[in-house]
Amino acid sequence: MSDSTPPERSAPSAEALLGQVALGNRAAFETLYRTCADKLFGICLRVLRQRAEAEEALQEVFTNVWHKASQFDPERASAMSWLSIMARNKAIDRLRSLPARSMHTSLEEAAGIADPNASPAPSAEAASEQARLARCLEELEPRRRTLIREAFFGGFTYEELATRLAAPLGSVKSWVRRGLIQLRACLEP
Amino acid sequence: MSSVPPSPPGDDTVGTEPPDDEVLAGELVLGVLERDARTQAQARSETDPVFAARVARWELRFAPWLAEIAPAAAPALLWDQICRRLGWRIEPAPRAGLWQSLILWRTVAAVAALAAMMLWWTRGPGPIVPPSSSVPPGAAEPAAKPVSTLARGDGSTAWLASVDPARGTVLMVPVPGPADALGRVPELWIIPSGQQPRSLGAVSINKSHTVAVPAGARDALVPGSVLAITLEPASGLPHAAPSGPVIAKGPVTI
Numbered sequence: 001m002s003d004s005t006p007p008e009r010s011a012p013s014a015e016a017l018l019g020q021v022a023l024g025n026r027a028a029f030e031t032l033y034r035t036c037a038d039k040l041f042g043i044c045l046r047v048l049r050q051r052a053e054a055e056e057a058l059q060e061v062f063t064n065v066w067h068k069a070s071q072f073d074p075e076r077a078s079a080m081s082w083l084s085i086m087a088r089n090k091a092i093d094r095l096r097s098l099p100a101r102s103m104h105t106s107l108e109e110a111a112g113i114a115d116p117n118a119s120p121a122p123s124a125e126a127a128s129e130q131a132r133l134a135r136c137l138e139e140l141e142p143r144r145r146t147l148i149r150e151a152f153f154g155g156f157t158y159e160e161l162a163t164r165l166a167a168p169l170g171s172v173k174s175w176v177r178r179g180l181i182q183l184r185a186c187l188e189p
Numbered sequence: 190m191s192s193v194p195p196s197p198p199g200d201d202t203v204g205t206e207p208p209d210d211e212v213l214a215g216e217l218v219l220g221v222l223e224r225d226a227r228t229q230a231q232a233r234s235e236t237d238p239v240f241a242a243r244v245a246r247w248e249l250r251f252a253p254w255l256a257e258i259a260p261a262a263a264p265a266l267l268w269d270q271i272c273r274r275l276g277w278r279i280e281p282a283p284r285a286g287l288w289q290s291l292i293l294w295r296t297v298a299a300v301a302a303l304a305a306m307m308l309w310w311t312r313g314p315g316p317i318v319p320p321s322s323s324v325p326p327g328a329a330e331p332a333a334k335p336v337s338t339l340a341r342g343d344g345s346t347a348w349l350a351s352v353d354p355a356r357g358t359v360l361m362v363p364v365p366g367p368a369d370a371l372g373r374v375p376e377l378w379i380i381p382s383g384q385q386p387r388s389l390g391a392v393s394i395n396k397s398h399t400v401a402v403p404a405g406a407r408d409a410l411v412p413g414s415v416l417a418i419t420l421e422p423a424s425g426l427p428h429a430a431p432s433g434p435v436i437a438k439g440p441v442t443i
Contacts, residue, residue: 016342019434023420024367026277027343033268038260045261055267062271070370077249084255085248088220096224130253151221152254158221177208180215187250 014079047091136186144179214243347437388427
């Protein structure tokens with residue numbers, strides 16, 4: 001049993017901190033915030049592009065973490081993945097609640113923000129997952145590949161994508177859906 | 190997972206038919222749905238576990254991309270705003286460093302609990318109602334007893350324990366905290382060095398009480414043993430073996 005106890009003197013892992021947060025430990029919550037806020041703020045800012053909106057989203061993320069930490073299941077995802085997914089979901093929700101975005105941001109700008117060098121080196125496992133996703137994406141037809149990546153990093157809706165590409169909505173949907181089906185088949189053959 | 194047939198060679202009809210659940214879940218996660226469609230899909234994943242599982246799998250498939258996104262410095266004041274949203278009191282700035290320290294107030298609480306415990310030991314028990322298996326202490330009890338600290342993972346004190354090997358009892362004094370959100374209860378274990386944990390039953394999160402150690406476990410009340418508390422289902426106590434997370438532990442001091 002003592003094996004399952006987090007180490008007491010070294011820096012606690014995000015997983016251990018989330019476990020403590022689930023028990024209502026505010027000190028652990030603050031430590032988790034200090035550890036993860038910048039990464040999650042980066043995600044919110046990427047989706048929302050406006051600092052004020054990203055700040056609001058990050059507050060929602062952390063209040064949510066406080067209330068829902070007990071739903072975190074370390075068997076399914078790393079703490080960082082769980083938190084990052086929640087941050088992106090909150091940011092997209094917020095984006096959808098805002099008036100339609102001004103259309104001056106180019107697709108290239110949205111797609112080009114990904115910069116692996118700017119992020120801390122991923123763990124070996126995360127790196128292999130990244131490589132697998134990248135490899136499966138490479139197998140897609142270029143148009144589908146670009147669309148899916150841009151949709152993900154830019155937070156664009158189907159209609160926004162269609163407007164930007166000056167393509168029929170039905171075609172854009174078709175390209176994305178085909179891409180998703182192919183992607184899934186490649187990631188989980 | 191296998192409900193999606195292998196994709197037929199490229200056609201553009203996929204865009205006009207309503208997507209199947211697997212694709213809809215992917216669209217939700219990718220973020221391409223318009224607001225109303227997104228809200229509908231989210232509502233569905235609240236009530237439809239199969240759909241929710243599809244969504245969760247898509248989230249994990251795309252998670253590697255989130256790892257690529259560079260951090261950005263969050264504004265310094267954001268932490269205070271989060272505390273405010275949670276309804277937590279924020280002390281004035283000059284003394285905030287000290288007074289916001291949980292370690293500090295936990296220590297204060299622990300010292301207060303210890304003082305209360307010493308009173309209890311010297312004056313005898315008040316009319317407390319322990320949740321389970323208590324033993325009223327006799328009159329011929331020595332006043333001074335060593336105290337074992339059961340600490341959380343972050344080092345803060347969660348319980349104080351005073352072990353009486355002669356009488357086979359452990360007095361447990363909690364630093365009061367919130368109940369488990371999942372309804373689990375704290376269960377106390379004694380772990381003799383190199384052996385399996387043995388349950389001493391449930392303990393309270395906000396009241397001090399004495400736990401009677403079963404005859405078979407009294408030989409474990411020695412230095413070198415460890416007291417640990419895990420969160421366990423409220424039914425079936427005491428359990429044969431722990432199944433939940435360890436929330437506090439500390440060495441037995443005699």
